[in-house]
Amino acid sequence: MKYSPVLLFFCFLSAGCVRHQQQNSASSKIAEIHDTVVVKYAEGFDVNYYDGYLALISHSIRQNSFFADTLFLQTDPLKADSSMSYLSRNLNSIACQSSTHIAFLDLLNELDVVTGLCGMEYIQNVAVHEKLQKNGTLEICPGEQVSIEALQKLNPDLFLIYPFETTGKEKYNASGITSFYIAEYLETTALARLEWIKLFGVLMNKVNEANAYFEKVETEYLQLKRAPVDSARTFILNLPFKDNWHMPSANSLVVNLFEDAGLRYYYPETGLTENDLHSKEAVWNDALFADYWIIMASRPAGFSMADLVAEEPAYAGFKAVIQNQVIFCNTATSNYFSSGIAEPQVMLKDILFATGQLEDHEPEYFFLLN
Amino acid sequence: MKIKADILLLLAGLLLITLLFGLNLLIGDVHIPWSDITTLLSGGEVEQKTWSYIVESRLNRSVAAVFSGAALAVAGIILQVYFRNPLAGPGVLGITSGASLGVAFVILGGAGAASIAGGIGIIAAGIIGAMAVLALLMFVSRFVHNPVTLLVLGLMFGYFTSAIINVLFLWANLDDTREYVLWGLGSFEGISTENLIVLVSVIGLFLLMAVFLIKPLNALVLGSEYASSLGVNLKTTKLLVISITGVLAAVVTVYCGPISFIGVAVPQLVRILWTSKNHTVQIPAVIILGAILALLSDITVRLSGNSLPLNTVTALIGAPVIIYTIIKLNKRLA
Numbered sequence: 073m074k075y076s077p078v079l080l081f082f083c084f085l086s087a088g089c090v091r092h093q094q095q096n097s098a099s100s101k102i103a104e105i106h107d108t109v110v111v112k113y114a115e116g117f118d119v120n121y122y123d124g125y126l127a128l129i130s131h132s133i134r135q136n137s138f139f140a141d142t143l144f145l146q147t148d149p150l151k152a153d154s155s156m157s158y159l160s161r162n163l164n165s166i167a168c169q170s171s172t173h174i175a176f177l178d179l180l181n182e183l184d185v186v187t188g189l190c191g192m193e194y195i196q197n198v199a200v201h202e203k204l205q206k207n208g209t210l211e212i213c214p215g216e217q218v219s220i221e222a223l224q225k226l227n228p229d230l231f232l233i234y235p236f237e238t239t240g241k242e243k244y245n246a247s248g249i250t251s252f253y254i255a256e257y258l259e260t261t262a263l264a265r266l267e268w269i270k271l272f273g274v275l276m277n278k279v280n281e282a283n284a285y286f287e288k289v290e291t292e293y294l295q296l297k298r299a300p301v302d303s304a305r306t307f308i309l310n311l312p313f314k315d316n317w318h319m320p321s322a323n324s325l326v327v328n329l330f331e332d333a334g335l336r337y338y339y340p341e342t343g344l345t346e347n348d349l350h351s352k353e354a355v356w357n358d359a360l361f362a363d364y365w366i367i368m369a370s371r372p373a374g375f376s377m378a379d380l381v382a383e384e385p386a387y388a389g390f391k392a393v394i395q396n397q398v399i400f401c402n403t404a405t406s407n408y409f410s411s412g413i414a415e416p417q418v419m420l421k422d423i424l425f426a427t428g429q430l431e432d433h434e435p436e437y438f439f440l441l442n
Numbered sequence: 443m444k445i446k447a448d449i450l451l452l453l454a455g456l457l458l459i460t461l462l463f464g465l466n467l468l469i470g471d472v473h474i475p476w477s478d479i480t481t482l483l484s485g486g487e488v489e490q491k492t493w494s495y496i497v498e499s500r501l502n503r504s505v506a507a508v509f510s511g512a513a514l515a516v517a518g519i520i521l522q523v524y525f526r527n528p529l530a531g532p533g534v535l536g537i538t539s540g541a542s543l544g545v546a547f548v549i550l551g552g553a554g555a556a557s558i559a560g561g562i563g564i565i566a567a568g569i570i571g572a573m574a575v576l577a578l579l580m581f582v583s584r585f586v587h588n589p590v591t592l593l594v595l596g597l598m599f600g601y602f603t604s605a606i607i608n609v610l611f612l613w614a615n616l617d618d619t620r621e622y623v624l625w626g627l628g629s630f631e632g633i634s635t636e637n638l639i640v641l642v643s644v645i646g647l648f649l650l651m652a653v654f655l656i657k658p659l660n661a662l663v664l665g666s667e668y669a670s671s672l673g674v675n676l677k678t679t680k681l682l683v684i685s686i687t688g689v690l691a692a693v694v695t696v697y698c699g700p701i702s703f704i705g706v707a708v709p710q711l712v713r714i715l716w717t718s719k720n721h722t723v724q725i726p727a728v729i730i731l732g733a734i735l736a737l738l739s740d741i742t743v744r745l746s747g748n749s750l751p752l753n754t755v756t757a758l759i760g761a762p763v764i765i766y767t768i769i770k771l772n773k774r775l776a
Contacts, residue, residue, distance in 0.1 A: 193615075216616075314624055315631045315748040351748055352631075353499065354471035356492045370617050385634075386495030 103153075109274060112290075113264035116255050117271050124151030125158060128271060130253040132235070136346070139235040141253040145274070159250060160229055161277060167212055167228040171195050171410045173254055174204075176272040179285055179414050185276075188212040188226045197407045220247055230275075261328045262416030263290055269414075292417040296424060298334030305427070306338045307364035307399075308355065308392075317355040318347040329416070330366060333423040338362045356386050364427070365392035367441075370404040377441045398441040399426045406437050444717045451716060452723075455730035459508065462737040466504040469744060472496055502638050503630040503740060509645045510630065510698050511708075511736025513690040515728040516652050518705030519712070523659045523721075524683050525583070528767050529593055531706035532691035536575045536599030538702075541695035542626070543603040544571025549622045550607075550614035565640070565696050572692035575599050576684050628699035628752035630740050637697060644693045648686050652725060655682055659721045701736075702753050703760025708732045710767045735759060 109119035115133040119126060126147055131140040146158045167188030168174055174195065177183055183203050190213035195201045212222045218240065223231065224247050231244055231251040244251040256268040266289060273282020307330055309320055319339050320326055324347075327337045338358060339348065359365065371379070377398060381387045392398050401408050412419055415436070422438035424430035467479055474497065478488045482497045514532060521530040521537075532538050544567030579596055586592055611619055633641065658679040661669035670676055694701060712727045713719075739755040 313620075314629055315744075349747065349749065351471040353496045356496060357472045357490070360490065360492055386492060386499070389491040389495060 109270050109279075111267060111270065113261055114256075114259055114267040114270075115264065116258055117268060119271060119274050121147065124148040124153065125156065126274065128252065128274060130255060130271075132255070133258055137235070139253060139255070141235075141241075143230075143250075143252045143275075163229045163276065165226070165228040165230075167223060167226060167231040169213075169218065169231070169233045170254070172256060172413050173232045174200060175411050175414045176269050177276070178411070179269060180272060180276050180278045180281055182272075182276050182278070183207070187228055188223065188231075190218065195410050196405070197410045200410060220244075223247065223249055256413070260323050260325055262325060262332075262413075262419065263293055265325060265413055266290075266416055289415070289417050293332075293420060296417060296420045296430075297332045298424070298429065299332075300334075301331050301336045302334045303336050305335045305364065306362045307335045307366055308338045308359055308362040309366045311367055311369055312352045312355070315352050317350045317352050319350055319355075320347055326366070326368070329419060330364075330423060332420060333427060334429065335364060335423075335427065356389075359387075359390040359392065362391060363395070363397055365390060365398045366401075366438075367398060368401040368403055368408065371402055373402070373405050375400070375402060375441075380441060396440065396442075397427075399423065399438050400441040401438045408437050412437050445723075448716050448718045448723050448727075452726055452730060455727070455734060459730065459733050459737065462734065462741065463504050463508065466507070466737060466741055466744070467497065467500050469741065470496065470500060471747075498635065499631070502633050502635060504737065505638055506630040506633045506641060506698060507736040507740045508733040509642050510694040510701065511704055511732035511734070511739075512649060512729040513645045513694050513732070514701060514705040514736075515708035515712075515732025516649060516725065517687040517690040518707075519709040519721075519724060519728045520652065520655060520659065520683055520687050521705075522709050523662050524679075525592060526662075526665075527590075527593060528710060528771060529706060529764065530596075532572075532687060532695075533600075533700065533702045533705055534593060535579055535596035536603065537572045537579075537596075537688065537691045538695050538700040538705075539600035539603040540575030541568040541572035541692040542700050543606055544568045544692075545625065545696060546607045546610050546622060547571075549625065550610045550618050565693070568696035569689060569692040571603075572695065573684060573688035575603070576688045580680060580684060625699045628701045628756070629743075630698055630736070630752065631748075633697055641693060641697050645690060648689050648693075649729065651682065651686050655679070655686065656721045656725060658682075659725075663719070699752070701756055703756045703764070704732055704735055704739075707760035707763035708735060710763050711735075 103122045105120045105122060107121035111118065116130060118129040118131075120129065124147060126145050128143040128145065129140070130142075132138050144156055144158045145161055146152045152158065163185055165187040166177070166185045168177075168186060169190045171189070171191060171194055174183070174186060174189065177186060178197075178200055183200065184207060186204060186207070186209050188210045189195075189204065190211075192201070192204065192209065192211045195204065210222060210226055212219055212226065214222075220243060223244070228249065231249050232254045233240060233244070233251045234257070235241075235253045235255055241251055241253070254268070254271075256265050259265040259268075267286060269282045269286055270279075273279045309326065310318060322337055322340050331337060338361075339350075367380075377393065377396070380398065381393065387393050390398075403409060406412075419437050421430060421433050422435045425433040425435055426438055426440045468474075468476060472493070474490075474493050478490075478493060479497055481488055482494050483501070488494070517537075518531040521532065521535060522528055524530075525535075545564050548563045548567045578599065579592070582595055583592055586595065607622075611622075614622070658669060658674045661672045661674045662679070666676060669679075691705070708728050708731050709724075712724055712731055715731070716723060716727045718724065735756070739752055739759065742755045743750050743752050
């Protein structure tokens with residue numbers, strides 16, 4: 073009896089050490105993969121077919137963060153392991169943490185299932201916005217944070233989330249909400265990002281439509297792609313915040329997109345995944361030599377070169393400004409965030425047109441600032 | 443001998459300002475030779491086109507640091523004498539928060555600093571906010587005589603205005619919120635030459651006005667009744683204190699953000715370093731030391747690759763001084 077308090081303590085300790093399962097026991101079972109969805113560019117997801125069910129797997133692709141998530145869907149109820157829990161194949165209600173998720177669902181003509189969304193106000197696409205409003209889609213992120221109460225009230229079949237915070241998923245699971253990580257933003261090329269439509273195709277039972285759309289865009293994009301990069305046409309990116317100028321990584325999606333148009337990034341040594349912090353004055357100095365200046369920013373409609381120089385007179389000395397080679401994407405007036413992801417070939421066309429490599433094109437996202 | 447030492451210290455301070463000013467022009471990610479800097483400052487031209495903008499930017503931030511540091515330090519010493527509290531200052535008493543609230547109304551209301559209406563509106567709103575809090579504090583001080591209670595009330599005003607700002611965030615869009623948050627970190631960077639002229643003119647004028655407070659401040663050190671018996675007009679003094687400290691704190695807050703600690707810490711350092719208790723010496727001393735601390739803080743920010751916010755650096759310098767003051771005050775009261 074004198075050991076009982078110690079025993080009790082170890083009982084509590086071992087109970088505290090029990091690893092809570094994220095999904096269900098199926099993930100630990102050894103099952104034979106019968107088939108997979110062919111993923112050519114994307115690194116952050118896999119779709120594996122097993123006997124009677126399939127697994128959607130989303131995972132981190134870089135060393136600087138780690139996450140993994142699995143979702144099981146039945147393909148044949150008679151063959152599927154009955155001890156596992158599956159997501160319904162007939163999804164009636166999906167909540168989304170990002171407008172990019174909406175872009176994929178819109179491509180598959182599945183906007184009707186979207187019952188909740190974070191940041192309704194950031195949907196620039198008028199048709200999509202109207203449709204969501206008409207459907208009564210609920211804003212679930214008042215004040216930029218996901219409202220658990222709003223989510224519980226909505227009780228969606230699935231909540232598509234970003235892996236920004238590790239505690240988020242635990243909170244949703246505890247509330248009885250099935251969630252799944254969508255991390256398409258970590259991909260480093262436009263085609264890889266678009267390829268996530270294949271995952272959405274599986275999820276929404278529209279595999280053929282998703283594959284067909286992807287293949288169509290891929291073919292067009294590869295036909296437009298310029299190679300090799302022209303080292304004589306360099307570009308810098310973005311605008312400073314006060315004294316700091318964040319330059320995207322040389323392996324970021326936006327840099328790869330512009331390099332696909334044949335331009336060369338001025339900072340090819342910039343980190344693999346992270347933005348590099350430069351001082352404003354260092355970039356001012358480099359801008360004397362960079363041929364193009366790519367800006368993606370929220371500005372009033374009709375924003376002009378004169379407005380840009382009025383923001384900072386030093387810009388007048390930039391080579392890109394002097395040679396009228398500032399390529400601008402106004403995120404306040406274009407659908408860059410909501411549908412740009414779905415149309416990388418259009419963005420590439422815009423860049424080729426702005427750099428004089430394509431004729432007869434009406435820019436949608438990127439245009440030369442006048 | 444003591445006066446000589448004080449004057450020598452003032453001259454040494456002026457020399458240090460000159461050195462730090464020169465250093466702030468010289469250092470940076472882009473190496474610009476001193477000869478090119480002097481050429482540009484004297485109106486000449488150099489081969490690299492953007493260097494003129496870089497030197498102008500470094501010059502503007504250095505001038506802004508000198509004047510803002512001086513302004514906050516003068517506001518601090520005036521408030522400390524008036525409220526007879528060594529921990530008083532524009533930040534502690536909620537005056538900076540009042541200015542921040544005014545700025546928040548304009549920025550979070552959608553009129554960004556970039557627009558002309560926004561620019562003028564921010565200045566006006568900042569000054570109104572700062573002076574409103576100060577006037578409220580003075581009104582309350584008629585009924586509350588305990589200086590510690592008054593300080594606590596100032597802190598409460600600060601919390602209250604911060605709460606209102608947080609409520610304003612609910613209606614603001616992401617860009618406006620980001621602009622306000624960045625402004626709140628404090629910085630001497632990014633002030634255009636036109637805005638710098640306004641900042642320097644207003645601060646210069648009100649620093650000159652502070653000279654008129656030297657005699658009342660010397661008398662107020664011994665208490666308001668004693669000051670009154672010496673012929674100090676308390677109503678006029680109160681008006682001058684409100685106007686000078688309110689405008690000085692507001693103008694700095696509007697252009698550089700709510701900069702903490704300089705207003706409280708510099709007068710304490712002056713009392714440690716300078717022997718004379720006469721404000722004829724102490725006012726120039728806080729101007730010089732305020733400018734030095736602000737320049738040092740800006741140089742530290744720049745040497746950190748701009749990764750340290752200005753308010754972090756001023757806190758690192760100012761907080762130990764304030765802790766020392768509290769310990770000293772505690773010993774005196776014990």
